[in-house]
Amino acid sequence: MREAEARRLEALRIVEALNRPPQERFGLVTALAADLFKTPLALVSLTEIEGSSPLSTPAVAANSPPQAWTLSAEALGMGPNALLVVEDAATDRRFATDPLVTGAAHIRFYAGVVLTTRDGRTLGTLCVIDTKPRRRPTPAKLDRLKMLARIVVDELELARAHRLASEKQRLLELTESVSGVGHWRIEVGAGDVGWSDMVYTIHGVSREDFEPDLRNSLALYHPDDRSKLTACVREAVAAKGSFEAQLRINRPDGEIRDVISRGVCELDEHGEATAVFGVFQDITDQTRILNAIKRSERRYKLLADNMSDVVTRIRLDGGSGYISPTIERLLGYRPEEMTGRSAQDFVHQDDRSQILAIFGQMAQGLEQKTLQHRAIHKDGRTVWVETSFRLVRDEQDQPLEIVAVIRDATDRKALEDATIAARDEAREQAQRAATAERMAGLGHWRLEVATRSVTWSEQMYQIYGLDPALPLDLDALLAMTHPDDQAESSQRLHRALTTGQPTMEAVFRLIRADGQLRDITGNMLVQKDADGQVIAVVGTMSDVTEQQHAQAALAQSEARYRLLAENASDLIMHSDVKGQVTYVSPSILPTTGYAPEALVGTNILDWIAPEDVPGVQAAVAKQFKSRGAEPPIAVEYRVRHKDGRELWLEARPTLAFDPETGAITGITDVVRDIS
Structure with missing residues (x-):
């Protein structure tokens, strides 16, 4: 018993119905139930840990302790989808001493259906109550009470599915706002582009002022990176795989930002790429830190407005003996138009085999069966209906005919489809959030x-x-x-x-x-x-x-290089490709009398005797021509000491290259005093 109670309470937590105001959600259902049974009270009761908590209820329940609701508790004890009818609680030994029966509430009649999820877990009851004894309602009315109970459960499950989808979306947004990682999506066929708020922020644009189509998006990237990004996406789509690329974007405010974009293809049921989903992260700060070190050394709602049930008597061979006039509201046919035709003639061809199978089972003695299926309206459209078949026996207890109650289930079917879609959306959001986390x-x-x-x-x-x-x-x-x-x-x-x-x-x-x-x-x-x-x-x-670890290693390497350069007796000098000095070691001071700051920012040729400049230019030109393939040659030239005397220096100019791109960044030289 405790295990069953625990499972039921877990189901309540799943639909999140405890401690939530139900009037707006179930008020119309309870009003419809009370009107249908002509009772003064109808309510939805969802049981909490201590007993029953009446929801959508008038004052009768408000002053009653939860543990007094033994009527609903008795129904719950009967199991999933159970129906409990008490014609006079005062004469029923199970309830005769209950405070709600003996007290001011004066409950006598009770009819309740156990609210049950599709996987068999019970949530509570939907019941109608009267202060006067009443005879048991007809089966048709009790079937309607069961249908209203299913509507309550469907609404709870739909609300949960929508909440889950919303939670996953909020989680994705929260993850982005906390981590600075955005997500994007490109439709392969249409080329439609979708950005999260964080992606707009990283690009320095707003959702109101910027349309992120392929052309506009690509224009924000550094000209040298546009072809790279295009190639990455095309190759990923072709291979139905993924990509990762480090890129630069030129924000409208003129700032250049370093970003990492990672993408993975979404495939349809045929294995074809339909979209590319990815994450986008601004790594400018990390890149700046790593680049700084490298420079020093070389980073729901479904409710029915009316009940339009159709009652029909069907012979065991499928022929109709009687059809109620409400059939015209449901399928557009008058009863006389359907006389002489079999019931399956008005059923969608894909569902006829199920109807015929039920007829066969009932001819063999099956007592009752409910089926949701498609019917064909007079105008040709499809109408979803729910039909409850019940076997009628003759005086010899042999199957005689079938009474079928048919009700419009179009809205309910739409609700079920919406619930499935909402669940799928929640699952997809969860998968995207997990994918984004793994990729980032x-x-x-x-x-x-x-x-x-x-x-x-x-x-x-x-x-x-x-x-x-x-x-x-x-x-x-x-x-x-x-x-x-x-x-x-x-x-x-x-x-x-x-x-x-x-x-x-x-x-x-x-x-x-x-x-x-x-x-x-x-x-x-x-x-x-x-x-x-x-x-x-x-x-x-x-x-x-x-x-x-990488930053620490780079910092150690930079420190070692600086120690070497600042303590070498020879001059260590670096200039850019135009000859402008960017670094000079401290040994320049004892050699020439000038501090390093005097040379940094000047052109090296301005310090060399004019007669010796052509020789230096020739040695450097040879290095550029061979792109450093030939060994550097020694070249001698004269400079003036700060005190005016002439010095002879020997240099071996060597090209410096960017280790990542291979581009020439300047000239490095080790200069010795040979005076």
Whole structure:
């Protein structure tokens, strides 16, 4: 019994019906039920942990303790989709002593249907109540009560599907705002381009003023990178694969930003690429840090307005014995127009086999069957209907005929389709969020303040090196932070909980489950309720170990180079391709009497004796002609010491190249005093 109760409560949490105002959602259903049964009260009851919580209910229930609702509890105990009818509770030994029967509420008649999800979990009841004893309603009326109960469940599930889709979209937006990673999508056939808000921000344009079609988007890229981006997308589509490219964009404000774009093809059921989905990240700051070091040394709602049921008597061979006049409202035919024709003649050809199978089963003794199928209107259009078939037996208890109740299910079918579409959208949003995290190497997490429970994305398990099957424990996770960083990490979390202020780009060390020490950067934001109280903390994490190691290695290399250059006795000099001096080692001072600053920014030829300039130019020209393939040749020239005397210097000019692009960046020379 406890296990069944736990499953039911879990179903309630899934549809998120507890503690939520139902009047707007179920008021029309309960009003329709009360009008249908002519009772003073109809209500939706969703059970909480302590008992029943009446929803959409008048004052009769408001003053009653939850545990008094034994009528609904009895119905729930009967199982999924159960129907409980009590004609006079005062004479029923199960309820005769109930306070709602003996007290001021004076409940006598009760008819309730258990609200049941498609997977068999119970949520509560939809019931009608009277203060006078009543006879059991007709089967047709009870069927209508069951249909209204299904409408309540459908609405709950549709609301959940929409909420899930909205949550995933909010999660994607939150991930972007915290991490600075945007997402984009290109339709392969139409060429339509879609950007998230963060992508607009990175490009320095607004959604109101900029249309991100292919032409406009490409125009924002550096001229040298446009063909590269176009080629990457084309090759990914052709290979039905993915790409990654580091690019430069020219923002309208004139600023050049370094970005990384990663994309992956979305394929249809035939394996053809229909779109390219990707993430977009501004890495200008990281690139500037890495470039600075390199320069020194060489980075729902469905509700029916009326009930239009059709009643028909069908012979076991499919012929109609009687059809009620309401058939004209549903299918456009008058009853006399359908006389003499079989029931299956008005059923969509793809569904006729199901109808014939039911006729055969009922001829063999099947008592009842409900089927949702398509019928054909007189004007040729398709109408979705739900037909409830019930077997009628003769005096010898042999199958005689079938009574079928047919109702319009077009709106309900549309609701089911909308629910499926909403679920698919939620699943797609979740997949896109997970794809974006994997591509960006970024994980997200959420801490519920009230319960201290932690939930996080798949990428977080990768960062921490944990098995996704293991439960998450907040204290255990905090303990994985390096001991020297634990106090500061705890202080950041405490500040977020007490002040509500975000934490951005915090760096700390993590000891993974496998013992590896990793460098992590993280961001943290809080979520508040309507009263301004912090209810959750959300954040992102990224493993930057390799980036940190690369920066440290480059810094060490730059320091070694600078130490060598500043302590060498020979002059070390670098100039750009036009001969303008960009660097001179400190040994220039004892050699020529000039400080390095005196030469930086000047043209080297201005310091050489005019008679010796052609020889220097020839040696440099030879290097440019061979692009450094030939060894440098020694060239001698004269310069003037600061005190006026003449000095003879020997140089071996050598070309300098960009290690990534191979372009010539200038001339490096080691100069010796040979006076």
